[in-house]
Amino acid sequence: MKELVSRQLVKYLEHRGIEHIFGLCGHTNIAVLAELEKSSIKFINTRHEQVAGHMADGYARVTKKASVVLSHIGPGLTNTATAIGTAALDSIPMVVIAGDVPSHYYGKNAFQEVNLHSDASQFEIFRPIVKRAWRVERPELFPEIIEKAFQLAESGRRGPVLVSVPMDIFSKEIDTSLFERLKHHTKKLTKPTIDVETAEKIILTLINADNPLLYVGGGIVIADAAEEVRELVDHLNLPVANSMKGKGVVSDDHPLSLGLAGYWGSKLTNEKTKQADYILAIGTRFSEADSSSWEEEYTFNFPPTKLIHIDIDPNEIGRNYPVEIGVVADIKEALKVLNKVAKRLVPAGLSNEDLKQEIKDFKEGFTKDNEQHVKDESFPMRPERILQEVREALPKDAFITTDVGWNKNGVAQRFPIYEAGTVLTPGGFATMGFGSPAAVGVKVAKPDRVVVSLVGDGGFGQNPAVLATAAEENIGVIWVIMNNSSYGVIAGLEKAHFDTTFGTIFYKDGKPYTPDFAAMARSFGVEGIKIESAAEFKPALEKAIASNKPCVIDVSMVNVPTPTNGHWNINDIYSPNEKKSHVSVPL
Structure with a gap:
């Protein structure tokens, strides 16, 4: 008996226990989308492939299983590169299935073909950031490759893999026995231990x-x-x-x-x-x-x-x-x-x-030393107070995602985490734009848990299209935007070493500028709240938590550096022997 590869792929994913796929349409993958419409698997439709990748990353971090991204050729696939690189450096298992040019058009400049160094070579772009990249050369090889892909992603040091599939192969028929035999292969390898x-x-x-x-x-x-x-x-x-x-x-x-x-x-x-x-x-x-x-x-x-x-x-x-x-x-x-x-x-x-x-004694002293900042009534708010009130409002098992800046460094230093795996941050890549979509992936995986994304205005501005997916699917993530109208950490670093903040602070007509993120959220159909005083913040957050609906809370924050006790050699590179580091940059 023969069936379409696209149909058998979806059945294979169902049998493997895949419940969600993150992605975006393109002419090379619509055969798979058409089969997903009939499937129990939920397709999470996104407005940008990087968003899809970060969502799948967050999902995999909390499920501890390989997530699946469905992508498209050329710009569709390259848009996922940052997200896949983030997953790779943080050892997150992910299977990326990407459409490719028709196999009978290799090297002919087919629509969106990457072929500057070899024909149909889009998959080679990903070699440095995946454990392995496959291009499916014949439809009969696809079942074996997809099984290997999941096994490799989830074994040893986990990480993403890529399966690049010429679009004509999705629409070829192959014998169902090729996929059926995979059911006899173990889906869990015995792991090495210590003697x-x-x-x-x-x-x-x-x-x-x-x-x-x-x-x-x-x-x-x-x-x-x-x-x-x-x-x-x-x-x-x-x-x-x-x-x-x-x-x-x-x-x-x-x-x-x-x-x-x-x-x-x-x-x-x-x-x-x-x-x-x-x-x-x-x-x-x-x-x-x-x-x-x-x-x-x-x-x-x-x-x-x-x-x-x-x-x-x-x-x-x-x-x-x-x-x-x-x-x-x-x-x-x-x-x-x-x-x-x-x-x-x-x-x-x-x-x-x-x-x-x-x-x-040390922890009590640390708390006492920060008490004045935590209780500071000024506005824009002190970042220490924002983090303190977020922690007070959340249950102990809530999930937190961060980006880069105060929201990451401050959380690392002074935001208590009580359960393993409940704080998700971009480690090796330190990717700006990770936190917002990763939170959606977490909430999809754990719909009964509170999920808050602590992000800066620079980071949230990277991937605001995440709000469309949250609105369409009613995914109840809360985004707390710690807004200092700048790339604050870099501004403080540049000011310390070069006495300028060029390219790091957002200005319009000579004044600090920020989009109205609350209004932006409302334009997507998501609740948007712009905080106007320190006293408003915690009640607004508590209300958002109780609603379990997507919500953006935009809170202005003073631009002060996270205190440091260790060392970063970049300071020696820029200012040798001067012991300089980040400084406050008032706006």
Whole structure:
């Protein structure tokens, strides 16, 4: 029996458990869209392919499964590149299915063909940002390729893959047995773990260390291993520092949670990373911001500190720091073994009450030092007050997405996260424009949870078309726009080093300028609220949460830098030996 490839593809996705696909139409993929109309799979229609990619990214982060993007040839596919690059650097599984020129027109300058260096070579554009890019050469190969695509996206270090499909292949008939045989293939691979001997060596090293420390990254969230981490922390009473991506792995109100390390990290956290004689690092890349540009004066000091590193990707072990014990393993499986060994070697566990008190005292002092900003009644609002009131209004299990700027750096530093995976931020790419659409993907996946996107005016302005999808589907995301009429972080950086803010602040007729984002939201059919005083903000947010409808809250914010304790080498590059960093830029 034969059926169209497009029809069998949709059936395959249904059988695989795919419930949503994010994308945008084009003449090369309408055969698939026509089949989706008959399907149980919900197609989330977007107005820009980057928006679709970021939505799929947010969706995959909370479902822990590969999401699906349906794209089009040429500009349709290249529009997704930023979103796919973001997913790649944050290890997010995604299968991108893109239409391509008809196979019988390769090299003839078919409509929107990319062929400057080889015929029909659009898929090659994505090689640096996907785990693998396939071009389907014959319809009979498509079933095998799509199965490989999902398996690769979800295994090892997860990430996006691309399947580029000539449009004529979607409309070819192939024998149904080619797809049917895939049902006999496992959809879940057994993951590599750690041997007991190595686990014993690690646990004994931590037990005998004078100042052991656990450093956790986003790999733990991806592996869904936060519960196993907390079990190890509680049994061995290990202090825990985190990267930005690892925030919430151990709740910020845990007595042994030190918080963020690195450039935006606290003084206590950075000091503890330098004082440690052994650090067990799990699921982290030791990226530049998290490691203060790898300068031992500020954060981490390997050696004399010795490093034990566990990660699913062998390329990350030893990339930036020498490692005494390196383990390539699935994090969740490795932690299960470590916990068993720890309980066998130290049945009663360990205690660390002095350190708990030190952490408690520091946190209380930090809160007291920021009290004046949190209670500041001035308008435009202080960013500290905005974040404080958002946290007070939200349930503990609410999801937060951020972009870049105060909304990301401030959240990392002073916004408590209580459950792993409930803060989503663009890590490796630090993509402006991620937060707004990613929140929609989260809400699609978790419709019963509160989802708030904390974004700047610059970031929200990147992808405002997200509002159309939210309105059409009644997706109840709340966007809080922390509006300082500028690319505020860069403005402060340029002002500090070059005494100018050229190209970083939005002006019209010599005065600071901002679009009316609340009016923009209303034009899309979404509730829009423009805050006029500090006292209005929290009640407006609480009302939006209660409505569970899409809402934009535009709140003016003073342009002050996020305080830093670590280091970023860019400051030395621009102003050698002058110790300069971001400054306030009043508007």
